[in-house]
Amino acid sequence: MPVYDQERAGGHPGRPLIQNQTVRIVVIYAIFGLAWIYGSDHIIDLLIDDKGMLLQIAVAKGFVFILCTATLLYILINRLLGQLAAADRGRLENLENLSQKNAQLRLFFESAPASLAMFDRDMRYMEVSRRWLSMYGLGERDIIGLSHYEVFPEIPEYWKECHRRGLAGETLREEAEEFRRADGSLQYVRWEIRPWYQAAGEVGGIVIFTEDITERKRFETALEANERFLRLLTDHLPGLVGYWNGDLTCGFANRPYRDWFGKNNDEIIGSTMRALLGEELFLQNEPHVRAVLAGEPQHFQRTLVKRDGETAYVWSHYIPDLVEGSVHGFYVLVSDVTELKRAETERQRLEHQLQQAQKMESVGRLAGGIAHDFNNLLTVIMGLAQLGMRELGAGHPTLVRLEGIQHAAEKSAALTSQLLGFARKQTIAPRALNLNGAVEEMLKMLKRLVGEDIDLAWNPGRDLWKVCMDPSQLDQILANLCVNARDAITDIGKITIETGNVSFDAEYCNAHFDFVPGEYVLLAVSDDGCGMDRETMAQIFEPFFSTKEIGRGTGLGLATVYGIVKQNNGFINTYSELGEGTTFKIYLPRHTEEGARPLPEAAPAPCHGGSETILLVEDEASILNVAVSLLTLQGYQVLPAAKPGDALELAQQHRDRIDLVITDVVMPDMNGRELVRRLLPFCPKVKCLYMSGYTANVIAHHGVLDQGVNFISKPFTMNDLAAKVRAVLDAKGEAVD
Known part of the structure; x- marks a missing residue:
C-alpha cells in the first residue's frame, strides 16, 4: 500500500478541527446567551417591580454577561488552541514518519533484487x-507521471491484458518467460503483477516486479544438461x-x-536399504555398510x-562420500560378472570337452580300426557258420549251435556298424533308395x-525323390530317433x-548356417513329448551326452x-521347446540315376506375387526378418509383429485392410490358433496360414491345428512361401476355420 502526503491528499490536517471547534463555540455561546437573557429577565421580573432598580440590574447584568462570555470564550479558545497545538505536533510527527516511510520505500525500490515500478489506474508511473x-534501457529518463504505454508504445496486447487483470484485483506471476530486448538479445525474466489498494479499499493501481534470471536460467539449463548426461551415462552403464x-x-x-529390484524411480528413491534388500541380504551387507560409513571403501x-x-555373481564397491572429512553417504x-563367471566355467568346460574330444577322436580311430578288423573276423565266422550249416544239413545236432554262432555274429555286426557310424568310417554299400x-x-x-x-503315424510324401x-x-537313424522320441513321452503320446x-x-542358405543350396x-521324426531347452539342444549330438538315467542310454x-547324415553329405535341424515336443528334420541330397545327364540347377517354380496386406506374426527375430523380406519382394504389404500382443494392436x-494372417503356431504368450x-x-x-518347425500331425495331436488347414513347414524357400501364400489368397471359401 503506498504512503501519501496528507496535504496533497486533502489540505491542512487542523482545518477540520478548527471548523468543528468553531461550531461548538457558536453553539455554546448561543445557548449561554439565550439562557442568560431569557432566564435572568424572567427571574428579575418575578422578584422586582421597581423600574429604576430594573434598569440598574439590566446594566449590571450586561457587564456580568460580558464577563461570563469573555471567560467562556477564553476557556473554549484556549482549549481550541491546545488542540491545534497537539494537532500540529501530530502533523509534524506524521510528516516525519511519512518522510521516513518514503525514504524506506525508496530504499526498498532501489535495493530490491528485482526491478520495481508502481502505476496508478491509468498505468502512469x-x-x-x-x-x-x-533493465529496460531507459537510462536516466524521468518517466514519473508518464503512461507505461507511452514509454513502450509497441507493448503487446498480452501484457495489456495482464495489466487489466491486475487492475481488476488479480495477482499474476510467471517464473520464467522469454523476453526479447530491443537489441535483439534473448532474456529470461521472472515477473509478478500485484494490485495496490487505496484507503477506501479500492484498487489504486498495480505494482510490477521483474527479475532478470537469464544467468540463472543458463546455469539451470547447463545443470539440467549435465544431469541428463550423467543420468543417460549411468543408465546405460552395464552395472x-x-x-x-x-x-x-x-x-x-x-x-x-x-530394473534389478523391479521398481520405478519414485518407488526406490527414499526407500530404506533394509526394506529394499530384505532382512537377510541387509544383514549380509551391514558390516560393509558400517565400514563405509566410517570412511573405509569396501570391495567384495x-x-x-x-x-x-x-x-548372479556380482562385484560390489562401496565408496564413501567424504565432505570436509565427514561421511554424508x-x-x-x-558389476554383474555372471557372464564372466559363466565364460570362465564355459572355458573350463570347453577345455574339458577338447580333452574329451581328443580322447574320443583317439577312441574313434581305435574303434574304427578294431571294428574294421573285427568285421573281417565276423565275415569269416559267419561264412564258416553258413558253410557248416550247409554241409551238416537239416536235423543235425550241431546245426543249432551254428545258428547261434551266426545270430551272435549278426548282433556283433550291428554293434560294429554303430561304432563305425560314430567314427564316420562305416563301410557302406550305398544304392538308390526310395525312403517311402x-x-x-x-x-x-x-x-x-x-x-x-x-x-506311430506315417505321412509319406508324394512323388518322392x-x-x-x-x-x-x-534303419539306424529311424531306430535311434524313435527310441529317443519314445523316452521323451510320458504315458501315451x-x-x-x-x-x-x-x-x-x-x-535361404545365406541366412541359415550349414545349409547348402540344392534339392x-x-x-522328419516328431514327437509330442517333454521337449528340450536350449542348453540341452546345444549338446545333443555330442558323443556320450545323455539326459537319460544311468544304464538307459x-x-x-x-x-x-x-x-551318418554328415557321411551322406546331408544336414540335420532340430526344433524343440520345453513342453512342446521335438522335431528332427534330416535333409539328404537328391540322387540322380547313373548314366543320366546331370540335371541343371533347378529354376524357381513359377509363381507370382500380389499387392495384398499380410499380417506376419513370428517370435523368432531372424525368421521374421527373412519372411518379411521374402514377402516384400513379392510385392505384398507386410505388417510384422514380434508377439501376439503387437499383432492384436495392428489388427x-x-x-x-488385412487380407491374410501368417502366424507361427507355438509362441510364448499364446498359440497361433488362439x-x-x-x-x-x-x-x-x-x-x-499357419507355419511351424513342428509337423502338422503333432500340432494336430496337441489340438492347435486340424487337418486341412493352410500350413507351411519350416524351413521354406522363397518359392515355397510365395506359392503357398498365393494359393491361400486365391482359394475360395471361408476365410478361417
Missing part, C-alpha cells in the same frame, strides 16, 4: 527503481550405480539398479538371487520298438514320421545319427 530503468544417504535411504539409482564379491530366481557400484518304401518296411519293427501306448545311401544307415521334397536356394529329400544314438489399427480367434472380431474375413 508513480514510482520506479533504477534497476527498472537499467548398478546408486547413492545411499547417511541414514541409509536411497538418494539415486540408475536404470539397471531399478558375492552371489545374489535375481527376481526370476537366477543366481556412500556410492554403490555393482524303406520306412514302410520298418514300420512293424518300429511299432514294436515304441510300444502300444504310443501312436530318391536318395543314395545304405539302407542299414536308414504320438510319434510322426514324414517325408517330402525340399529345395533350398542361395538366398533334398526330407525325413549310451549317449551314442544321436551322435551316430549325426555322423485393431488396420482391420479390413491368436486367430482373437483377431476375428477385427478382421472377420481374413484368411490364415
Whole structure:
C-alpha cells in the first residue's frame, strides 16, 4: 500500500478541527446567551417591580454577561488552541514518519533484487527503481507521471491484458518467460503483477516486479544438461550405480539398479536399504555398510538371487562420500560378472570337452580300426557258420549251435556298424533308395520298438525323390530317433514320421548356417513329448551326452545319427521347446540315376506375387526378418509383429485392410490358433496360414491345428512361401476355420 502526503491528499490536517471547534463555540455561546437573557429577565421580573432598580440590574447584568462570555470564550479558545497545538505536533510527527516511510520505500525500490515500478489506474508511473530503468534501457529518463504505454508504445496486447487483470484485483506471476530486448538479445525474466489498494479499499493501481534470471536460467539449463548426461551415462552403464544417504535411504539409482529390484524411480528413491534388500541380504551387507560409513571403501564379491530366481555373481564397491572429512553417504557400484563367471566355467568346460574330444577322436580311430578288423573276423565266422550249416544239413545236432554262432555274429555286426557310424568310417554299400518304401518296411519293427501306448503315424510324401545311401544307415537313424522320441513321452503320446521334397536356394542358405543350396529329400521324426531347452539342444549330438538315467542310454544314438547324415553329405535341424515336443528334420541330397545327364540347377517354380496386406506374426527375430523380406519382394504389404500382443494392436489399427494372417503356431504368450480367434472380431474375413518347425500331425495331436488347414513347414524357400501364400489368397471359401 503506498504512503501519501496528507496535504496533497486533502489540505491542512487542523482545518477540520478548527471548523468543528468553531461550531461548538457558536453553539455554546448561543445557548449561554439565550439562557442568560431569557432566564435572568424572567427571574428579575418575578422578584422586582421597581423600574429604576430594573434598569440598574439590566446594566449590571450586561457587564456580568460580558464577563461570563469573555471567560467562556477564553476557556473554549484556549482549549481550541491546545488542540491545534497537539494537532500540529501530530502533523509534524506524521510528516516525519511519512518522510521516513518514503525514504524506506525508496530504499526498498532501489535495493530490491528485482526491478520495481508502481502505476496508478491509468498505468502512469508513480514510482520506479533504477534497476527498472537499467533493465529496460531507459537510462536516466524521468518517466514519473508518464503512461507505461507511452514509454513502450509497441507493448503487446498480452501484457495489456495482464495489466487489466491486475487492475481488476488479480495477482499474476510467471517464473520464467522469454523476453526479447530491443537489441535483439534473448532474456529470461521472472515477473509478478500485484494490485495496490487505496484507503477506501479500492484498487489504486498495480505494482510490477521483474527479475532478470537469464544467468540463472543458463546455469539451470547447463545443470539440467549435465544431469541428463550423467543420468543417460549411468543408465546405460552395464552395472548398478546408486547413492545411499547417511541414514541409509536411497538418494539415486540408475536404470539397471531399478530394473534389478523391479521398481520405478519414485518407488526406490527414499526407500530404506533394509526394506529394499530384505532382512537377510541387509544383514549380509551391514558390516560393509558400517565400514563405509566410517570412511573405509569396501570391495567384495558375492552371489545374489535375481527376481526370476537366477543366481548372479556380482562385484560390489562401496565408496564413501567424504565432505570436509565427514561421511554424508556412500556410492554403490555393482558389476554383474555372471557372464564372466559363466565364460570362465564355459572355458573350463570347453577345455574339458577338447580333452574329451581328443580322447574320443583317439577312441574313434581305435574303434574304427578294431571294428574294421573285427568285421573281417565276423565275415569269416559267419561264412564258416553258413558253410557248416550247409554241409551238416537239416536235423543235425550241431546245426543249432551254428545258428547261434551266426545270430551272435549278426548282433556283433550291428554293434560294429554303430561304432563305425560314430567314427564316420562305416563301410557302406550305398544304392538308390526310395525312403517311402524303406520306412514302410520298418514300420512293424518300429511299432514294436515304441510300444502300444504310443501312436506311430506315417505321412509319406508324394512323388518322392530318391536318395543314395545304405539302407542299414536308414534303419539306424529311424531306430535311434524313435527310441529317443519314445523316452521323451510320458504315458501315451504320438510319434510322426514324414517325408517330402525340399529345395533350398542361395538366398535361404545365406541366412541359415550349414545349409547348402540344392534339392533334398526330407525325413522328419516328431514327437509330442517333454521337449528340450536350449542348453540341452546345444549338446545333443555330442558323443556320450545323455539326459537319460544311468544304464538307459549310451549317449551314442544321436551322435551316430549325426555322423551318418554328415557321411551322406546331408544336414540335420532340430526344433524343440520345453513342453512342446521335438522335431528332427534330416535333409539328404537328391540322387540322380547313373548314366543320366546331370540335371541343371533347378529354376524357381513359377509363381507370382500380389499387392495384398499380410499380417506376419513370428517370435523368432531372424525368421521374421527373412519372411518379411521374402514377402516384400513379392510385392505384398507386410505388417510384422514380434508377439501376439503387437499383432492384436495392428489388427485393431488396420482391420479390413488385412487380407491374410501368417502366424507361427507355438509362441510364448499364446498359440497361433488362439491368436486367430482373437483377431476375428477385427478382421472377420481374413484368411490364415499357419507355419511351424513342428509337423502338422503333432500340432494336430496337441489340438492347435486340424487337418486341412493352410500350413507351411519350416524351413521354406522363397518359392515355397510365395506359392503357398498365393494359393491361400486365391482359394475360395471361408476365410478361417
